[in-house]
Amino acid sequence: FTGSAFGSAAIWQYESLKSRVQTYFEEARADWLDKIRPQKRGDFRKQVNIWWNSLTEGQRTVTGIIAANVFVFCLWRLPGMRRIMFTYFTSDPSSRALCSPMLLSTFSHFSLFHMAANMYVLWSFSSSAVSLLGSEQFVAVYLSAGVISSFVSYVAKMATGRFEPSLGA
Numbered sequence: 550f551t552g553s554a555f556g557s558a559a560i561w562q563y564e565s566l567k568s569r570v571q572t573y574f575e576e577a578r579a580d581w582l583d584k585i586r587p588q589k590r591g592d593f594r595k596q597v598n599i600w601w602n603s604l605t606e607g608q609r610t611v612t613g614i615i616a617a618n619v620f621v622f623c624l625w626r627l628p629g630m631r632r633i634m635f636t637y638f639t640s641d642p643s644s645r646a647l648c649s650p651m652l653l654s655t656f657s658h659f660s661l662f663h664m665a666a667n668m669y670v671l672w673s674f675s676s677s678a679v680s681l682l683g684s685e686q687f688v689a690v691y692l693s694a695g696v697i698s699s700f701v702s703y704v705a706k707m708a709t710g711r712f713e714p715s716l717g718a
Contacts (some may be wrong), residue, residue: 550652551693558689565685607679608672610687615668621656622664639714642703651703655695657716667717 601609621638624630638657640650658664679687706712 550696551689554689554693555686558685562683562685605676605679606684607676607687610679610684611672611675614671614688614691618656618658618664618668621653622658622661625657625659635714639716640699640702641712641714642706643712644714647703651696651699652692654699654716655692659716663717 604612625634625638634657636644636646637650638653640654644650658667675687678690682690702715706715
């Protein structure tokens with residue numbers, strides 16, 4: 550999994566760089582149009598864009614991870630989703646589904662405090678980590694760390710003979 554994650558991150562990084570170069574040249578051509586068009590005021594989309602552009606690259610990267618964690622947290626609150634959530638979003642070595650929960654449980658939190666604390670810590674070091682690794686490699690590290698810690702949890706549960714499900718990485 551880790552090899553695939555970092556291989557995918559390398560491809561993503563290449564495509565992102567290629568896209569940024571293309572966007573730069575397209576913006577240079579379109580820049581003169583923005584100067585002659587009247588600017589809109591009070592546009593919600595423009596305000597969101599200004600906020601988004603004020604974030605560091607690390608904060609923008611982690612925003613997607615936080616959104617995925619919040620979405621999964623909300624799914625836990627839907628009674629009709631409980632069976633699916635226990636099957637695919639908890640790590641349990643006695644389950645029939647072993648591989649996908651190792652990844653999906655990385656996004657799973659049952660308590661609001663647990664999720665908020667984890668996301669705060671992730672947000673706090675994201676800028677420095679992404680500036681060191683790049684956003685693509687940071688996501689690969691995040692996913693790989695989640696899968697590896699789930700695997701270590703499986704091994705520990707097998708060694709102790711305790712087969713209860715667990716959440717998170």
